[in-house]
Amino acid sequence: MAEFTINPANSQFETTNFGQRVNNSESLKAGLRGPTLMEDFMMREKIMHFDHERIPERVVHARGVGAHGYFESYGDWSNITAAGFLNAPGKKTPTFTRFSTVLGNKGSSDTVRDDRGFATRFYTDEGNFDLVGNVIPPFFIQDAIKFPDLIHAGKMEPDTDTPQAGTAHETAYDFFAEFPETLHTVMWVLSPRGIPRSLRQVEGFGIHTFRLVTADGNSVFCKFHWKPAQGVSNLLWDEAQKIAGKNSDFHRDDLYTAINRGDFPSWELGVQIIPAEDEFKYDFDLLDPTKLVPEDLVPVTKLGRMVLNRNVDNFFSETEQVTMHPGHLVNGIGITDDPLLQGRLFSYLDTQINRMNSANFMQLPINRPLNQVTNNQRDGFMQSNTFKGNVAYYPNALNGNKPELASHADGGYIEYPEEVNGQKQRGRPPSFWDFYSQARLYWNSLTPAEQQQTVDGFRFEVGKSKSVDVRRRFVDRLNQIDNSLARRVAIGVGVPLPEMVVENDGKTDSHLSIQNYPKPDNIRTRRVAILTAPGTNQQEAKSMYDYLTAEGAYPSYIGVHQGDQEGLNIDNTYVLDSSVLYDAIYIPGGAGGIDFLSESTSLFPMDEPKAFVMDAYRHGKPIAASSEGEQFFQAAVEGMTGVNGTDGIILGSENNIQESFKQALITQRFWSRLPIDQNI
Ligand code: HDE
Numbered sequence: 001m002a003e004f005t006i007n008p009a010n011s012q013f014e015t016t017n018f019g020q021r022v023n024n025s026e027s028l029k030a031g032l033r034g035p036t037l038m039e040d041f042m043m044r045e046k047i048m049h050f051d052h053e054r055i056p057e058r059v060v061h062a063r064g065v066g067a068h069g070y071f072e073s074y075g076d077w078s079n080i081t082a083a084g085f086l087n088a089p090g091k092k093t094p095t096f097t098r099f100s101t102v103l104g105n106k107g108s109s110d111t112v113r114d115d116r117g118f119a120t121r122f123y124t125d126e127g128n129f130d131l132v133g134n135v136i137p138p139f140f141i142q143d144a145i146k147f148p149d150l151i152h153a154g155k156m157e158p159d160t161d162t163p164q165a166g167t168a169h170e171t172a173y174d175f176f177a178e179f180p181e182t183l184h185t186v187m188w189v190l191s192p193r194g195i196p197r198s199l200r201q202v203e204g205f206g207i208h209t210f211r212l213v214t215a216d217g218n219s220v221f222c223k224f225h226w227k228p229a230q231g232v233s234n235l236l237w238d239e240a241q242k243i244a245g246k247n248s249d250f251h252r253d254d255l256y257t258a259i260n261r262g263d264f265p266s267w268e269l270g271v272q273i274i275p276a277e278d279e280f281k282y283d284f285d286l287l288d289p290t291k292l293v294p295e296d297l298v299p300v301t302k303l304g305r306m307v308l309n310r311n312v313d314n315f316f317s318e319t320e321q322v323t324m325h326p327g328h329l330v331n332g333i334g335i336t337d338d339p340l341l342q343g344r345l346f347s348y349l350d351t352q353i354n355r356m357n358s359a360n361f362m363q364l365p366i367n368r369p370l371n372q373v374t375n376n377q378r379d380g381f382m383q384s385n386t387f388k389g390n391v392a393y394y395p396n397a398l399n400g401n402k403p404e405l406a407s408h409a410d411g412g413y414i415e416y417p418e419e420v421n422g423q424k425q426r427g428r429p430p431s432f433w434d435f436y437s438q439a440r441l442y443w444n445s446l447t448p449a450e451q452q453q454t455v456d457g458f459r460f461e462v463g464k465s466k467s468v469d470v471r472r473r474f475v476d477r478l479n480q481i482d483n484s485l486a487r488r489v490a491i492g493v494g495v496p497l498p499e500m501v502v503e504n505d506g507k508t509d510s511h512l513s514i515q516n517y518p519k520p521d522n523i524r525t526r527r528v529a530i531l532t533a534p535g536t537n538q539q540e541a542k543s544m545y546d547y548l549t550a551e552g553a554y555p556s557y558i559g560v561h562q563g564d565q566e567g568l569n570i571d572n573t574y575v576l577d578s579s580v581l582y583d584a585i586y587i588p589g590g591a592g593g594i595d596f597l598s599e600s601t602s603l604f605p606m607d608e609p610k611a612f613v614m615d616a617y618r619h620g621k622p623i624a625a626s627s628e629g630e631q632f633f634q635a636a637v638e639g640m641t642g643v644n645g646t647d648g649i650i651l652g653s654e655n656n657i658q659e660s661f662k663q664a665l666i667t668q669r670f671w672s673r674l675p676i677d678q679n680i
Pocket residue numbers: 058059060061064098099100116117118119132133134139143144145147205206207208289322323324340341343344347348349351352
């Protein structure tokens with residue numbers, strides 16, 4: 001993007017768009033107190049441009065954050081694909097990744113409950129390959145023609161334009177209850193997967209079954225996966241809701257900060273490879289996007305690794321103007337007859353022409369491929385190329401038939417010669433008609449604590465429906481998945497407890513739980529609040545701060561006021577910050593601090609330091625306390641009900657708690673502290 005990059009700091013004079021240097025702080029008037037003159041070209045141009053600054057936001061996935069990076073292939077994968085970016089060990093390809101929520105408008109909060117987009121563009125030598133995926137492996141619907149219905153039901157209700165950014169309302173659950181193929185994905189969104197702790201700690205999925213095709217034309221089916229080196233983690237709903245108010249840019253800030261500090265997040269790109277002869281081997285259809293391929297059945301082969309190492313310079317030019325498209329394919333990667341994918345191939349270009357207001361948006365720096373684009377497409381709004389000569393057609397003798405048509409040998413795209421035969425008809429194959437088995441597989445694969453989070457999620461979301469009929473119909477659908485799940489939700493949303501109609505087959509997959517997901521061996525980027533006040537034991541506070549910093553964590557002192565507080569330089573205060581914005585807390589000793597914190601002060605909301613500790617405790621976060629800090633911890637949590645035990649609570653003297661605190665930070669959350677209401 002270099003030749004289009006402008007650094008205003010290096011530009012001496014302001015000019016108009018046609019290059020005239022100007023002084024445009026005041027408009028041109030007839031007399032200093034007189035009317036503004038129409039002839040003021042500086043004012044007209046400046047205001048006109050401002051009036052046109054906005055473009056339509058994406059109709060879905062409007063809110064996002066992007067970052068540049070690179071992909072590095074682990075090997076030569078030409079045995080399964082002709083894709084050049086995968087054909088040599090160590091081969092590097094630049095990438096751009098955009099994460100997004102789905103339903104909320106551009107200005108909504110990051111931590112809403114939702115699926116999320118995970119879209120990556122590979123700027124390969126052979127053109128752009130866009131892997132436009134999500135963070136949840138199945139999708140809600142089987143056929144693209146239902147997408148407008150799904151989104152109309154899930155987005156704000158049209159009469160009031162509420163609620164913002166989430167499915168916790170009547171029309172969503174009315175639709176889900178009426179259209180049960182949605183249930184598997186609804187289960188995922190309502191589980192902890194729907195509220196990630198960080199966009200660095202999500203998996204990514206291509207969802208559809210794609211094809212990999214070799215240079216010889218051999219093909220296998222594949223599912224794409226992104227596996228985060230940072231592990232997978234989520235928020236609790238109480239945290240997510242509070243964060244939405246405290247910092248609606250929580251996920252964006254988290255990504256920008258980690259990259260700015262050199263803690264580059266990375267993901268391994270993997271594929272589940274399914275040989276052509278196994279197409280009909282499973283009890284689900286590979287073309288049905290509401291199903292995943294359990295990793296216990298088909299393991300993921302890791303092809304390479306992506307590192308995000310550069311933040312955008314300009315949100316609009318890059319993140320907002322990037323136009324990802326599942327139809328941007330490179331040689332060696334092909335599509336299947338998945339009816340959702342087929343419809344997507346139409347939708348993206350169509351919506352982008354609307355949003356970008358010109359057919360030439362692929363010429364923008366963030367969109368154009370690294371290799372040269374040569375074809376006979378011409379003109380259109382904002383054409384920025386100057387094409388020489390009089391030939392814009394093929395075949396042509398005048399230009400010696402240039403640009404030529406590329407054969408496979410020349411690197412031309414290899415279409416897999418799939419046989420197609422059938423009667424024209426609407427409908428879906430019988431192999432698409434099972435809506436409950438994988439929803440059950442997912443439910444069964446969650447740990448008891450994750451199941452509780454999911455039940456709580458349903459109680460909240462379904463409970464937001466004013467219509468008792470919608471709540472009852474939805475609970476009846478859940479009952480097709482699992483009776484205990486349905487009963488636990490039913491009691492919360494005030495509908496009759498359903499009798500069992502299907503036996504749970506007990507099937508599980510060992511790769512679906514977050515709690516059991518492999519953890520990184522370090523605490524890099526973990527945010528830790530060190531609670532201080534006048535009288536805090538400086539030595540203890542500083543020692544923990546230095547230890548955590550050396551381990552790569554991000555500690556912050558929380559103080560009573562900003563600036564110098566008895567030698568500690570305080571950035572964050574009990575007014576600015578809350579426990580929900582941190583992964584863990586530490587309470588150093590110091591008698592003065594304890595006394596001070598136990599009194600109310602107008603410098604922070606009443607009992608805020610105690611609320612810090614109480615929230616961290618009931619959210620299952622690691623808490624360390626030393627010396628008198630331990631007494632403050634006990635005083636804060638005394639009398640709390642429902643929270644269980646001391647897992648992840650590290651009390652003791654200054655030095656012997658540091659290593660245990662580190663181990664607790666690796667665990668990240670102590671689910672055992674959270675209550676469970678299993679037997680209803
Ligand atoms: Fe999208 N989707 N989608 N989608 N989608 C868009 O394209 C659409 C689907 C996904 O960061 C839109 O440029 C249809 C599945 C992501 O720029 C639009 C269907 C998956 C992004 C569109 C689907 C996705 C989009 C809106 C059903 C996961 C954001 C703006 C057939 C595999 C990309 C735009 C970015 C964006 C249509 C289903 C992921 C309207 C019709 C399944 C990550 O074209």
